[in-house]
Amino acid sequence: MSDTTTIAKEQTKKLTRKDYESSQDVRWCPGCGDYAILATVQRSLAEMQIPRENVVFISGIGCSSRFPYYMDTYGFHSIHGRAPTLASGLKVARPDLSIWVVTGDGDGLSIGGNHLIHCLRRNVDVKILLFNNQIYGLTKGQYSPTSEKGKRTKSTPFGSLDYPISPLCLALGVETSFVARTVDTDLKHMAMVLQRAAEHKGSAFVEIYQNCVIFNDGAFKGITERSVKEDNCLYLEHGSPMVFGKDKNRGIDLEGVNPRVIETNGETDSLQVHDEKAAEPTLAYLLSRMQNPEFPVPFGVFRSIERPSYDEMLVAQEETAISRTGPGDLAKLISGPETWEVKPQ
Amino acid sequence: MSNETQSKSKNKRTLERAAIRFAGDSGDGMQLVGGKFTETAAVYGNDFATLPDFPAEIRAPAGSLPGVSGYQIQFSRSDIHTPGDAPDVLVAMNPAALKVNLKDLSEDAMIIVNSDAFTPGNLKKAGYASNPLEGDTLKGFRLYSFPINKLTSDALESTELSKKEKDRCKNFFALGLVYWMFDRPLDSTLTWIVSKFKKLPAIADANSRALKAGFYFGETTETIREFYQIPQAEVAPGIYRKIAGNEATAIGFVTAAQLAGKQLFYGSYPITPASDVLHELAKHKNFGVRTFQAEDEIAAIGSTIGAAFGGSLALTGTSGPGLALKSEALGLAVITELPMVLINVQRGGPSTGLPTKTEQSDLLQAFFGRNGECPLFIVAPATPGDCFYMAIEACRLAIKYMAPVIFLSDGYLANGAEPWMVPKLEDLPAIPVHHPGPMEDFQPYLRDPETRARPWALPGTPGLEHRIGGLEKENVTGNVSYDSENHQLMVRMRAAKIAGAANDIPQAKPDGPDEGDMLVVGWGGTYGALRQATETLRGQGKSVAHLHLRHLNPFPANLGEVLKRYKKVVVPELNAGQLRMLLRAEYLVDATGINKVKGKPFQVGELTHAIEEALG
Numbered sequence: 001m002s003d004t005t006t007i008a009k010e011q012t013k014k015l016t017r018k019d020y021e022s023s024q025d026v027r028w029c030p031g032c033g034d035y036a037i038l039a040t041v042q043r044s045l046a047e048m049q050i051p052r053e054n055v056v057f058i059s060g061i062g063c064s065s066r067f068p069y070y071m072d073t074y075g076f077h078s079i080h081g082r083a084p085t086l087a088s089g090l091k092v093a094r095p096d097l098s099i100w101v102v103t104g105d106g107d108g109l110s111i112g113g114n115h116l117i118h119c120l121r122r123n124v125d126v127k128i129l130l131f132n133n134q135i136y137g138l139t140k141g142q143y144s145p146t147s148e149k150g151k152r153t154k155s156t157p158f159g160s161l162d163y164p165i166s167p168l169c170l171a172l173g174v175e176t177s178f179v180a181r182t183v184d185t186d187l188k189h190m191a192m193v194l195q196r197a198a199e200h201k202g203s204a205f206v207e208i209y210q211n212c213v214i215f216n217d218g219a220f221k222g223i224t225e226r227s228v229k230e231d232n233c234l235y236l237e238h239g240s241p242m243v244f245g246k247d248k249n250r251g252i253d254l255e256g257v258n259p260r261v262i263e264t265n266g267e268t269d270s271l272q273v274h275d276e277k278a279a280e281p282t283l284a285y286l287l288s289r290m291q292n293p294e295f296p297v298p299f300g301v302f303r304s305i306e307r308p309s310y311d312e313m314l315v316a317q318e319e320t321a322i323s324r325t326g327p328g329d330l331a332k333l334i335s336g337p338e339t340w341e342v343k344p345q
Numbered sequence: 346m347s348n349e350t351q352s353k354s355k356n357k358r359t360l361e362r363a364a365i366r367f368a369g370d371s372g373d374g375m376q377l378v379g380g381k382f383t384e385t386a387a388v389y390g391n392d393f394a395t396l397p398d399f400p401a402e403i404r405a406p407a408g409s410l411p412g413v414s415g416y417q418i419q420f421s422r423s424d425i426h427t428p429g430d431a432p433d434v435l436v437a438m439n440p441a442a443l444k445v446n447l448k449d450l451s452e453d454a455m456i457i458v459n460s461d462a463f464t465p466g467n468l469k470k471a472g473y474a475s476n477p478l479e480g481d482t483l484k485g486f487r488l489y490s491f492p493i494n495k496l497t498s499d500a501l502e503s504t505e506l507s508k509k510e511k512d513r514c515k516n517f518f519a520l521g522l523v524y525w526m527f528d529r530p531l532d533s534t535l536t537w538i539v540s541k542f543k544k545l546p547a548i549a550d551a552n553s554r555a556l557k558a559g560f561y562f563g564e565t566t567e568t569i570r571e572f573y574q575i576p577q578a579e580v581a582p583g584i585y586r587k588i589a590g591n592e593a594t595a596i597g598f599v600t601a602a603q604l605a606g607k608q609l610f611y612g613s614y615p616i617t618p619a620s621d622v623l624h625e626l627a628k629h630k631n632f633g634v635r636t637f638q639a640e641d642e643i644a645a646i647g648s649t650i651g652a653a654f655g656g657s658l659a660l661t662g663t664s665g666p667g668l669a670l671k672s673e674a675l676g677l678a679v680i681t682e683l684p685m686v687l688i689n690v691q692r693g694g695p696s697t698g699l700p701t702k703t704e705q706s707d708l709l710q711a712f713f714g715r716n717g718e719c720p721l722f723i724v725a726p727a728t729p730g731d732c733f734y735m736a737i738e739a740c741r742l743a744i745k746y747m748a749p750v751i752f753l754s755d756g757y758l759a760n761g762a763e764p765w766m767v768p769k770l771e772d773l774p775a776i777p778v779h780h781p782g783p784m785e786d787f788q789p790y791l792r793d794p795e796t797r798a799r800p801w802a803l804p805g806t807p808g809l810e811h812r813i814g815g816l817e818k819e820n821v822t823g824n825v826s827y828d829s830e831n832h833q834l835m836v837r838m839r840a841a842k843i844a845g846a847a848n849d850i851p852q853a854k855p856d857g858p859d860e861g862d863m864l865v866v867g868w869g870g871t872y873g874a875l876r877q878a879t880e881t882l883r884g885q886g887k888s889v890a891h892l893h894l895r896h897l898n899p900f901p902a903n904l905g906e907v908l909k910r911y912k913k914v915v916v917p918e919l920n921a922g923q924l925r926m927l928l929r930a931e932y933l934v935d936a937t938g939i940n941k942v943k944g945k946p947f948q949v950g951e952l953t954h955a956i957e958e959a960l961g
């Protein structure tokens with residue numbers, strides 16, 4: 001009983017980042033982008049005051065998948081690629097929980113690609129954070145499905161032959177209801193995106209550019225480093241024209257179905273206005289195709305639409321069934337549609 | 346037909362039992378009429394056992410040999426346990442059905458054929474050079490050849506239906522005829538037709554007419570001189586229903602969830618012959634059953650593990666190839682020590698194998714088909730109705746010991762039906778569940794001293810936040826540990842937990858003599874055939890006992906001792922000798938096997954013969 005009272009007291013206390021830190025030593029390589037993500041996730045949860053006991057982090061296998069061990073919430077470090085399946089089952093069973101999947105480009109797009117697709121298309125209310133470092137870290141440096149073509153690694157000494165997959169194109173292709181991108185070096189932006197994802201009802205997919213200092217250092221340097229960032233990144237804001245550049249002098253407009261970069265000369269009227277709520281994912285998809293150096297790389301919320309989540313609809317079906325026929329009658333179920341009696345002779 | 350006795354009535358003979366096989370094209374509705382005949386036999390009060398046999402192709406070319414679909418039922422006035430070795434009556438709706446089934450029939454079997462289907466085209470498709478209805482092919486059989494298409498369409502003459510629609514009613518004509526022949530009432534089938542075709546009254550009317558026409562045809566035709574009666578069986582008093590294994594499995598798990606006060610979660614990917622469990626469970630939303638049709642087999646078990654972590658009574662279901670795909674995740678359930686049940690409805694393997702045929706060849710896969718030392722519980726129902734009780738037992742073990750359970754059903758149990766005494770709710774065991782409440786210093790791997798189970802701590806409980814996963818766990822704390830001593834301790838702990846349950850399951854108790862010349866050991870769906878064969882042999886004065894294992898891991902605690910009480914141990918299985926291998930390895934007993942892998946159940950005759958031979 002005394003345990004319960006202490007805990008009850010603790011619950012009324014305001015949660016801080018520290019409350020979400022587990023006692024386990026964090027074991028990523030020094031300088032790994034994962035540290036910044038971990039800290040930002042902890043800070044964001046504290047910011048939103050989501051009770052620790054209602055939060056579950058589920059991961060697969062890979063560097064990023066150690067994440068749940070470092071969170072003092074409920075956690076499940078599952079098997080390679082399968083985290084979305086556990087998350088889906090858990091959400092179906094327990095719609096009351098705030099469920100987060102942490103995955104990487106290998107875990108989520110290679111071995112687990114199928115599960116990612118289906119979790120997102122069903123719109124199960126889970127938040128999927130995909131740490132994209134464009135390399136296999138834990139197995140020591142082979143190319144990944146997001147590595148650029150021609151990448152030389154231990155398994156591809158002559159350069160990789162695969163065309164890379166774009167996580168956001170994939171997510172939009174299956175009409176994910178919330179799609180966003182952020183980066184490990186911009187903590188404020190990441191916190192904003194995480195909060196938006198947490199507040200979204202339905203599947204939220206967030207690609208986080210994450211630097212692997214050991215096997216793919218500087219993969220995003222040319223895009224996100226302070227000195228080039230403003231020229232090479234496009235920060236999306238719903239309802240605002242797509243402007244970028246150090247002097248805010250360039251923007252995106254559409255020529256037919258193709259985006260192009262134009263000089264604005266301070267005139268933004270002709271620019272494409274970002275609409276994350278568009279029913280069709282077409283604009284978001286065009287944005288997800290934009291790459292350096294031809295285009296700035298978009299960051300922020302690409303798409304955020306309202307549609308009933310899988311778990312919500314499942315509960316509704318259950319409620320309808322109960323209101324229509326009443327709660328199940330077990331004796332009736334067991335005896336089935338037709339019985340006969342054998343009388344004592 | 347055995348044990349014929351002359352009754353007072355002139356042309357009515359009373360029989361002890363009969364086996365009928367309905368056979369036709371897969372589009373001819375043979376499964377349907379077989380099922381209806383079974384329901385009628387059930388309500389009439391016969392004992393029965395059934396064997397549906399359908400092709401793997403949904404619609405193989407009409408009239409072809411691979412397209413033949415069959416349904417066999419044996420019904421009787423006394424206790425029976427199998428669908429019968431050799432049918433006494435064959436209803437063959439086309440030449441292919443005749444050809445495929447002829448070799449199985451008893452010597453003087455009755456054959457009812459639809460002569461309208463014996464066209465040159467159909468004969469050719471079945472590989473008949475000449476019409477078998479003429480000539481000597483069917484010599485020795487009692488052949489009744491009727492133009493069933495024509496008779497059906499005559500009966501439906503006054504209706505507005507097209508020729509095609511009329512033809513489609515011919516299965517009910519055939520059924521009506523067989524009903525007359527075995528002195529069966531029509532009402533249960535008529536009632537069914539009306540409710541089934543509620544929205545299509547014209548079709549309901551036509552099928553009812555066809556059924557009755559078949560019946561009256563039997564009564565009036567000059568060709569058939571006698572009909573048969575198989576009186577009610579003398580069975581224990583009680584309320585009975587007809588039940589098939591997959592149905593009993595689904596209902597058993599719904600019941601288990603209610604007994605445990607739990608939400609039932611079922612994550613599954615469609616696969617023959619397990620899909621019916623998903624279909625059945627999906628109906629029961631008002632029991633709080635949550636079904637999840639996953640994108641693949643791995644996702645199905647992944648979702649199940651997730652739901653188990655959340656506190657559901659979580660199940661997944663599959664057949665052999667799916668079990669192979671689920672292996673890695675099963676290992677995760679073992680190391681995270683979560684309660685879940687995997688239903689494996691076995692079929693012929695390897696690989697895609699024989700999807701619609703039965704086999705018992707996944708036993709070793711269930712035991713060993715995972716990486717690492719990875720023991721879990723294995724149970725196997727013995728009869729269709731037993732699927733209900735073993736479902737409850739599987740859940741009891743999973744929850745009490747916090748471990749995964751494999752439930753080994755098979756295609757024969759899944760689709761075969763039998764009469765089943767409906768249990769009373771108050772006679773079913775409660776399944777106690779404990780979830781720890783809020784506390785400080787919670788240790789997710791601190792074990793119950795008796796069962797070695799770790800606590801089932803649910804997300805949402807303040808203070809119990811903890812992390813589990815596939816990396817080796819430190820005993821007590823559950824933290825990741827690469828320590829070698831700890832690993833050995835945990836490997837042994839997980840094994841001891843399963844093995845320790847041997848004292849918590851029923852002891853092995855053979856039917857027949859407590860010691861003697863031979864013990865026949867079986868498991869799973871072969872129960873009926875083994876029981877009938879060993880009873881027959883005991884009836885002949887032979888010292889043969891029968892032990893049927895429903896718990897396979899762990900084995901009952903006294904099994905080793907029981908095996909030693911007999912001079913010989915014989916293990917009949919529908920595989921190449923998997924249980925035999927386990928018994929030999931575990932108990933150093935010189936067990937021999939009787940093995941069959943034809944995708945078909947044992948026949949009582951062949952089994953009796955093989956056991957006799959082994960007796961020497």
Ligand code: SF4
Nearest residue numbers: 029032063137212213
């Ligand atoms: S290998 Fe790369 S991704 Fe993995 S922990 Fe080290 S720096 Fe981070």
